[in-house]
Amino acid sequence: MVDHLPASDYENLFSLFNNLYPLKEEIQTAIIANSEVIKVTKKVKLLNAGERSNTIYFILKGAARIFYLDKDGKETNTWFLFENELLISVYSFYTGKPSFEYIETLEDCTLIAVKRDRLDELYLKYMEFNFSGRKLTEFYHMRNEIQANELRMFSAKERYHKLLERTPQLFQRVSLGHIASYLGISQETLSRIRKQK
Amino acid sequence: MVDHLPASDYENLFSLFNNLYPLKEEIQTAIIANSEVIKVTKKVKLLNAGERSNTIYFILKGAARIFYLDKDGKETNTWFLFENELLISVYSFYTGKPSFEYIETLEDCTLIAVKRDRLDELYLKYMEFNFSGRKLTEFYHMRNEIQANELRMFSAKERYHKLLERTPQLFQRVSLGHIASYLGISQETLSRIRKQK
DNA sequence: ATGATTTTTTGACTTTTGTCAAAAGCCAGC
DNA sequence: GCTGGCTTTTGACAAAAGTCAAAAAATCAT
Numbered sequence: 143m144v145d146h147l148p149a150s151d152y153e154n155l156f157s158l159f160n161n162l163y164p165l166k167e168e169i170q171t172a173i174i175a176n177s178e179v180i181k182v183t184k185k186v187k188l189l190n191a192g193e194r195s196n197t198i199y200f201i202l203k204g205a206a207r208i209f210y211l212d213k214d215g216k217e218t219n220t221w222f223l224f225e226n227e228l229l230i231s232v233y234s235f236y237t238g239k240p241s242f243e244y245i246e247t248l249e250d251c252t253l254i255a256v257k258r259d260r261l262d263e264l265y266l267k268y269m270e271f272n273f274s275g276r277k278l279t280e281f282y283h284m285r286n287e288i289q290a291n292e293l294r295m296f297s298a299k300e301r302y303h304k305l306l307e308r309t310p311q312l313f314q315r316v317s318l319g320h321i322a323s324y325l326g327i328s329q330e331t332l333s334r335i336r337k338q339k
Numbered sequence: 340m341v342d343h344l345p346a347s348d349y350e351n352l353f354s355l356f357n358n359l360y361p362l363k364e365e366i367q368t369a370i371i372a373n374s375e376v377i378k379v380t381k382k383v384k385l386l387n388a389g390e391r392s393n394t395i396y397f398i399l400k401g402a403a404r405i406f407y408l409d410k411d412g413k414e415t416n417t418w419f420l421f422e423n424e425l426l427i428s429v430y431s432f433y434t435g436k437p438s439f440e441y442i443e444t445l446e447d448c449t450l451i452a453v454k455r456d457r458l459d460e461l462y463l464k465y466m467e468f469n470f471s472g473r474k475l476t477e478f479y480h481m482r483n484e485i486q487a488n489e490l491r492m493f494s495a496k497e498r499y500h501k502l503l504e505r506t507p508q509l510f511q512r513v514s515l516g517h518i519a520s521y522l523g524i525s526q527e528t529l530s531r532i533r534k535q536k
Numbered sequence: 537a538t539g540a541t542t543t544t545t546t547g548a549c550t551t552t553t554g555t556c557a558a559a560a561g562c563c564a565g566c
Numbered sequence: 567g568c569t570g571g572c573t574t575t576t577g578a579c580a581a582a583a584g585t586c587a588a589a590a591a592a593t594c595a596t
Contacts, residue, residue: 210488218488220487232480232484237481265470265473270466272469273462276472282480283433283479286483287429290417290483290486293491318573318574319573323491324491327554329574330576333576334553337576514543516543516544524583525583527585528582530544533545534546
């Protein structure tokens, strides 16, 4: 399950950072030294509710979802992540407190995994690394805000059409049952919306 | 309207940063030199839709809201901010693109205002400033995520009770009409929920 | 205080979305 | 090609929330 691959696997991760602020060789080396490339099959839980999230993943290949259980024990998906995206349970990873969310792979995945304490060390040792870190956080923050706005402003039907328009690929890779709870509606309602037009 | 006040006004802002990473004297001086303390009365628009958000505000005193207009021209509030909180239109401030949101004061306010290009300069000149910047962004990101989750997971009634429990002061300072759209419900529904219990 | 706003509540009715149960469709493995 | 599990759709009904219009209550300026 753990598998060390050549540095070229880090290309996409590095260019993500590099586009925001030049990533020195030294930091690149440190990142490689403090991470590992892992492969997991689909339907594997990378984090369970109650556990502390202590790893951040960069998705090289595959897809994952973040969800939690509502009071009736039903799963509510809060996010789907794909290639070249960062995968964490925001609340638990940022606070170090036990998670209320689960992280589960949707497909067979290849991931770069960095432990939280290692990442913290990198941030403390290389201050300019925080520049890119800040920018990336801003980006994810923004996505989150758009999501919250849409949940507030739009009806189920409008949310569906917006999602379909923005990320049609999502519907190729994620089941409708999963997408429904992400949209904040029941699976039946989603099915009826889809039939309408 | 513009009013330069003594450095002691910066105390709360500095300690906010200082709690995350030591804020050198030099940076403190630079922040003071690159910002101004302003006073605005209530109901003043700090940002209009269509404009580019180029200022970040730290609220010393007062309250503000962020909202936008839905397709029927009705206001939807997305956030309320109070003392010791940072005030921006996330999307526009981060991307530099025209805002779809408005920022408006709810009360007479005293604010520390920093222009975006000045802030960017500070971030570039003082790399460790990005450490605190990252942490702060993480914090606001997290709040946003909680908000989105609650919009998805809970009914109007549950959202109201959660909000009342978490921030009862909000109801002291913000009208119910404003709170309703923040909760993603109509004013009438909020009124009925409140009567129920 | 008082009249004028503004905010909040109420009532009647409509629309949207949810729930439960069952049927249909799809797909992997034999 | 068949079988069993999973996903998606459908139907009937219930609950939640929205809309519109008007009344009541609270707040503000004079």
